[in-house]
Amino acid sequence: MKKTTLFAALVAMFAFASCSSDSNQHQADATEEHDHEHHDGMAHGDNLPAAGTVVVETPTFDSVAEPMKTNLSQLLDEYIALKDAMVESDAETAKEAATTILNSANAMPVATLQVPEQKSFAEEQVEKVRTSAAAIAATNDLGEQRNQLEDLSEAVFSLTKAFGATDKKVYYQHCPMVNNNQGAYWVSTNSEIRNPYFGSSMLKCGSNEEVIN
Structure with a gap:
C-alpha cells in the first residue's frame, strides 16, 4: 500500500546519514548530542516534503x-x-492509550457507511x-509496543486521509x-520531529514524508 516517491527515498537517505551521526554523537557526549540532534532535526527533519508527495x-x-467522521x-x-507516550518512553501510559484506541475501534460506526467502497475500506x-x-494494550514491554506502532500508524x-477526518495538518514521518x-513511519500533528521509536536517545531522528490537509 505504501508508495514512496524518489523524492521521499532521497530524503530518507539523507535522514539516515544524519541520524547515524546523531547516534554516534550520543555515545560520545549526551549534552552535545542534544544540541547536535536539534541542529540536524531543523536541517532535515522539520522540513516539509514537496507538494503532492504521496507515501500512502x-x-x-x-x-x-x-x-x-467525528469518531x-x-x-x-x-x-x-x-x-506521545512512546516519545516519552512511558510504557504504562502507552498501554492505557492503546486500550482507549481499541475501545474506539470496537465502537467505530462502520455500519453507518452506505457506500460499499467506503465500508469495505473502513472495515479493513x-x-x-x-x-x-x-x-500494544496487552504488554508493558516498551519495545514490543513500539514494534506494533507502524501498522497502527499506517491504518x-x-x-484520516481517505475520509478527510480532521481539519488539522497531519504529518506522516519516517x-x-x-x-x-529498515525504517518505520508514524503520524504526528506537528511538523517537528519527536521520534516515538527511540525517544530521548534519538529524539530528532526522522523526516516529514507526506502531509495532508
Whole structure:
C-alpha cells in the first residue's frame, strides 16, 4: 500500500546519514548530542516534503455520513496520545492509550457507511487498528509496543486521509534507523520531529514524508 516517491527515498537517505551521526554523537557526549540532534532535526527533519508527495495511497471519500467522521477525528487524537507516550518512553501510559484506541475501534460506526467502497475500506483499516492496539494494550514491554506502532500508524493515517477526518495538518514521518535500519513511519500533528521509536536517545531522528490537509 505504501508508495514512496524518489523524492521521499532521497530524503530518507539523507535522514539516515544524519541520524547515524546523531547516534554516534550520543555515545560520545549526551549534552552535545542534544544540541547536535536539534541542529540536524531543523536541517532535515522539520522540513516539509514537496507538494503532492504521496507515501500512502488511499481512495478519497468526499461525502461521509456522521458519526463516522467525528469518531475518526477522535481516533487520531487518541493515537497522538499513544505516540506521545512512546516519545516519552512511558510504557504504562502507552498501554492505557492503546486500550482507549481499541475501545474506539470496537465502537467505530462502520455500519453507518452506505457506500460499499467506503465500508469495505473502513472495515479493513479499522481491523488493522484493532489488531495493533490490542497488541500494544496487552504488554508493558516498551519495545514490543513500539514494534506494533507502524501498522497502527499506517491504518490511522489511511483512515484520516481517505475520509478527510480532521481539519488539522497531519504529518506522516519516517525514521530510517528503526527495525535494524529498515525504517518505520508514524503520524504526528506537528511538523517537528519527536521520534516515538527511540525517544530521548534519538529524539530528532526522522523526516516529514507526506502531509495532508
